[in-house]
Every structure is written in structure tokens, then in C-alpha cells.
Amino acid sequence: MLQENSTTALLDETARTIACATSRRQFINHAGRGLLAVGVAGTLGPIAATPAEAADLGSGDAALPPTGPLDITLPPLEAPTDPKAGPFPNPDAPDQRVGYAIVGLGHLTLAEILPGFGQCKHAKPVALVSGSPDKMAKAAKQYGIKPSNCYSYQDYDKLKDNPEVQVIYIVLPNSMHHEYVLRGARAGKHILCEKPMANSVKECEEMIAACQKANVKLMIAYRIQYEPLNREAMKRVRAKQYGQTKLIQMMDCQNQAHDNQWRHKKALAGGGALPDIGLYCLNTTRFLLGEEPDEVFAYTYSTPGDDRFKEIEENVSFTLRFPSGVISQCLAGYGSFNSKNYMVHAETGTIKMDPAFPYKGLKQEFVHAPEGKQVIEQPSNPGKQQFALEMDHMALCVRHNQQPYTPGEEGLQDQRIMEAIYKSAREGKPVKLTAGVGKTDAFRGTPPQDDAA
Template identity: 85%
Template sequence: MFQDISTAETLDRVAVETADTSCDASRRQFINHAGRGLLVAGLATALPLAAAEAADLDGFDTPAPPTGPLDIKLPPLEAPTDPKADPLPNPDAPDQRVGYAIVGLGHLTLGEILPAFGQSKHAKPVALVSGDPDKMAKAAKQYGIKPSNCYSYQNYDKLKDNPEVQVIYIVLPNSMHHEFTIRGAKAGKHILCEKPMATSVKECEEMIAACQKANVKLMIAYRIQYEPLNRLAMKSVRDKQYGKVKLLNMVNTQNQAHDQQWRHKKALAGGGALPDIGLYCLNTSRFLLGEEPEEVFAYTYSTPGDDRFKEIEENVSFTLRFPSGVISQCLSGYGSFNAKSYAVHAETGTIKMDPAFSYKGLKQERVHAPDGKQQTEQPSNPDKQQFALEIDHMAECVRQNKQPYTPGEEGLQDQRIMEAIYKSAKEGKPVKLTAGVGKLDAFRGTPPTEEQA
């Protein structure tokens, strides 16, 4: 069924995926929970109607509606004066969920995205695409995906004949996003694409055009814009809870392995720290304020003799100036200890996120002085699985025919600004950005529903 891809394609396709096929705890939990759910469903189906009535089991004698929500209601356990429990998860029935094909089986897919479907309410994984058939077979078995729904990069286009697949989630090296988005759109499937959207403005524009021509939706996976604590910070900024925002400070760094991974090759990554992790600083600045920067000034630097940074930048520092006067200072690097934080400095208070960009364990702190005495508050973290939130948002947009909150136009705008950042660093002077956007959230679509935030 699978053919080995050519030597010329090896760097771009097979070698970019890691060989980590171990089944970690989160994946085992997903499978165990799924198994228990199937067992309960089987017992309920087998239970005779008379026995169900005799046992007075609520609603077991009433067939479930074939479509629509299946929300279960229960009376509260706590008194009105006590804190309220979270709402029941109430996920969609399996046959009502939006089917996803996941393209690429590297660390992100195996460590975060496939496990996220265990916490999804509206989506399910139904197909895989990979250049490594052995690894794909193992992953398919772990997540209950049929062997017939496993595809190679070469027969990827056959997804058009699979009605189980409604959305394709592209999790490949940056330079491959363009090709697989366009091929996926031609197959008639909606596209959820990892960030950065592509490696050039031209590629982003072609991806948007291809999806528009095929009448399919295109969403870029900016998970921070769906994460509850970051959304809480955004709402406080927009509501001027602490007065006008004056300054933003963004930091995203990590020390990468010396393994010649695809992120160190410009042909695959398009750049270094900037498009991979510096993009969080850029996109989150725009997300918090809702504005678009009008000028950028940047520096880049790479440690001499470090083989990781022969082709790409190690460090990037850039300053964004917004029409409201807010200045955002952003730092990102590939060779220093892991740090992922930001601070919003407003007139009467500061909002800090540390960590801000990690997959889990985010923390927020607010410092202000309402009565002349400094106070520190720490909002609780709902700890929702960030990839499940974005997967569910895309599923709802498909079912309800809505524009995703982070569409292709959002990714295109970031690419424009990143190209200006590189130009500024090369020329050693500020670069003006396109003015006249005028409105807030100019490139965003329908906000996520409350259950997703």
C-alpha cells in the first residue's frame, strides 16, 4: 500500500518525523477511557427494555435523537451558597463528531494532538497521513483508526474519496504547509494548519486563494487565542480594567537539541527562532490589543561556531509600535533556557503570564493597588487541553458554516510582519508597516463559544 518516497523527498518528508512511537501515559489513558465508554455503551444497548423500566433508569427507554446535542441534565449536589460544580462535559455522540485526518506523526501530533481528541467534544480522529507506515500503523492501532484510513504522502489526495474525513489537520515542517494545504483543499476538505502558516507572503496568499476556490475553510492553529487564561487577559485589556495599556513585554526561549532537526534547516523551517517561537510573541501582542502594529525594529544574532545556527537565526529581538502608542518588546531564542512569559503594563495594574505559551500549567498574576495598597491576585486555571479547544472550534465552524476565529488571513498578517522584522534586522533600521487597518481584530473571524474558552 505504501511506497518509499524518493531520496530527494527524504529530507522534506520522512526524516522530518521523529521515531518516537512509544505510547505515553496520556495516550494510554485515552484508550482506556474509550474502552470503558464502549463497554458501557454496549451494556446499555444490550439491556432489555423491560429491565430498564424496572430499574427506573432515566430515559433508557427513549431512543436518542439521531442528530443535535445530547446534553444530560442532573440536579445540583451543592447548596445555592456553595461554589457551583463545572457543567457536565456532554460530548457529542461519536457518529455526530467531525472527522479529522492528521498529517504528520512527529512529537506534536503524538504528544499533544492525538491525545487531545480524548478531551474533544465535537471531533474525532479518523485518518492518518505519514511517510512512515510502521509508525503510522502503531498510532492507528492506539487510537482506533482503521488501516484503510492510513495514507502516505503520495496517495494523500485520495482523502477526497473518504467521506469520514471532513477536516485535515496539517502538522508538518513549515515549508510543507503550502503544498499540503492546497492539495487538501483540492480534495474538498477543510484545513486546520499549524503555525507558522507558511514561509512567505506569496505562499500564504496562494493557500487562502486555494481554499476560497474550493469553498473550504482554512484555520491556523493559534492555540493561545483559544486558551482561557490568555483570553481572560485579552478581555481585561480590551475592557481597560487597569486603564490604558502602555507597554507589553514578551519572552519565548528554549534550548534546542544538537540533532540537526528540520527546524535548523532554512529550506524546511523558513527561518529560526522567529517563525517557530518568536511568532507567539508577535501574535499574542496583536491578539491582546486587537490592533495591528504600524512599525517594527529588530535585531538577530547567532552564536559563531554553533552548528545549529548555520542556516537560521538563534536569537531575535523586535519592537512593535502600535497606533494607540503601545510598545511591545519581544525576545525569542533557540539557545537559552526555557522561558515563556509576558507582562501587560497598564496605568493602574499589571497582568503577568508565566508560563504563558506552554502546553499546560499556565499561570496568571495580577498586581494592582485599588485602595492604595498593592494587591496580587491569581485567577484559577481551568487547565483545558489547548489543542482540544482549537480542534473543537474548527469542528463547530464546519458544522455551523462560520469563519474560524484565526483564519488564513490571520496567518498571512503575521507572515507580512515577520518579513518586515527580517528586513529591519538586515537593514538595521525601523520598517514601516501597512497602515489604515482601522478596526480591531481586522483579520479574525467568529470568536470561540464560551464552552471552548
């Protein structure tokens, strides 16, 4: 009893100190001693909300308003002559974030997507779907997901009964995207689907139709279109900062493991280097220019005797021609040393990204000669987690009822062009394209907020 009374008195004194403190230093001096004493006593549990407060927290409904600006001001740490610090981070309170169910626990989910939620401002993981109960239990414990929110693929449709889940993020082999988007739409959930969208134009069209019928949003996870350095490149290209763009070179190569992975099976992957990594070259070119190609010419090749490429292409080379006159040369390969970069050649300057497509460590250069002398600018990388950026964008689109910047129609257009690339490679001649030609951002929705995450 003595210990309990002492603890209560200590909390009262700490509360009075906090209320009356006139400076951060005073608060730290008083509250720090109080917290230490409480920790030693070891008698305090979580502070419970009153019934009214608990009701105000809601149940994770996406219609909850954002937390609002962090309305706290502190005296500056720097002298007036030094650069000023930016604003404080402004994340939503946890109960106001949009809840995601992640479907599939492979490399991408475990290495990038689940960790990415730690840098999200508007999104949070609330459910998992996997065919491996043991792996799912470990991941759920690591990321604070309730066991009751862990589902098998057979139980996937039960997500419709979970009000905590507003968005389903599908991270499965390409051939499974179609089925799980359709089932997710029937469950009444918004969908974020990994690229490529599907294995055929027909599947893409059915996915879009299913989401429209269910009145849910469909976004394709084109992370490059949300990454700050690539967005800066896009802005300079479209503003003609270095004059008219003339030529673009795109390269995305990697040497894959000899491990019989699903990416080497056509039925699961839909193709080889093209839909997996060549898609970055295709989609990024379209993103930078904001226009659609009107012709494509392509080649494919696979090394004889390499078991990885019995069913799929190892290498693909394709040239995109645009109505503005821009020509983009794109190369992608599954059997060569890692190289992921691009260059945009304009009249008075060049934009370089090397590397351009990895999950982190991107580097950018602007090379131009404003007064006859060559200048190289190397902007610093803000280091934003790319998956956090795209997940927050989808969360804001759900909250504000907006069309995502990279909706299903964007994925469908890439699938149309990829099918034309394969046709050109088979027939050995150029293939004409018509969809979206003459329009700017023909298949994109609401642009992302550059400071959203």
C-alpha cells in the first residue's frame, strides 16, 4: 500500500510539473526523474481510455479524418545565418491510418513492404495472407498483427468481414494477380497490385471491370513514379528545362539464381525479362515523357542450354517511337551483371540516373552547359522508402476518394505494349500502337503529393 500511494503521489507531482513547466529543460529535469522512479516501482500498466474516448477512436474506418498538422513550436537550434530545419514529421495517429492486408510473404514483402510501413504516415499493416502458417505467425508477431487477422489463401475471401482492412496489397506471382484482384474486389476492398498487372490484356481488362463493378479502387505498384529523384527527372523533362528531349536509353539487367524459381516458368510469370524488369524501362519512359509510343520494334534472345530460360526470354531489346519524335532504346536481361540505369538526352543537357531502379541508393546527375562551360549537378537522395510512398499514396486516395496516379488503366497500357513487343520480336518487324496516342498522362490519375511520406 505504501508503494502504491508513493507512486500515485509521484504521478500527481509529475503531472503538476508538466502543466507548469516553462521550458523543455525544466520538463526533462522533472519528468525524467519521475519516469525513472515509476520504472523502478514497476507497478504501472497501460493507461486505459474512458468509454467515450474509446468510442472516439473508431474501428479503423478509412473515412476517419487525418490527424492534422503537428501544432508544436520549439525555439530554433540554428543561428539565423544557418540553413533552417524543415517542419516536424506529420504522421496520422495509428488509429486513423488506412489498414492494409498483405497477400504473399516472399522476398519483396519481408525485405521491403512490411518494413516500409515503418516510414508510412497514412498506412499500417493489419492483416496477412499466406500459405505458410509458420512463416506468417513469425511475421505477424514481428509487426504486431493479431493472430485473428492471419488468413490462408483458402480463407482469403473472409477479409470482407474484417473492417480493419481497407486495402489489399497483392504480392504474388504474376499469374495469380488476376484471381486475387477479382476476389478482393468481391470482398469490397480496395486493391494495390504488384507489377506487372497480369499476364494478358484480357486479364487486365477483367480486373479493371471487377473493381469498377465493386466500386473499389485499383492501383498498380509502379514505385518509380512515386520516388523523388525520378519525379524530379520527370518534371525537368516535361518542363523542357534542357530543351526538347531527343533520345532516351534505358537498361535493366540482373543475373538470376539457378534455383528453379517461379519467374522462370511462363505459366506463372507470363514471360521473362520483359514483364519483370524490362517493364521498368517501358513504364519509366512513358512516365518521364507523359506521352504514349506509336510504334515498337523488338528482339528477344535466350542462351541455348541455360535451364533458366527454357520457357522464357533471357534478353529483350525494344525501341519505342513517340509522336513527339523521341526514340527510347530499352534493354533488359536476366543473365548479365547487375546494371539498372537510364539517360535522357535533350538539346542542351542530359539527365542521368545510375542506379535508377533499385529499392535504395539511387543516384542522379544533371549535365549541361548554361554559359558554355559544362556543369554537373548531383542532387542528394532524400532516401524515401519507395514502398512507403506508394502505400501512403493509395491510402490518401482511399481517404479522399481519388483515382490513384497509377490505376489499373496504367497497367493495362503497359500490357498492351508488352504484347506488341513480343509480336514484333516474333515477326521481326515494327508494330503500330494507337491507345492513348496524342494525350498527356492518358492513363494516370491524381498526382501524388511530393511531401506525403
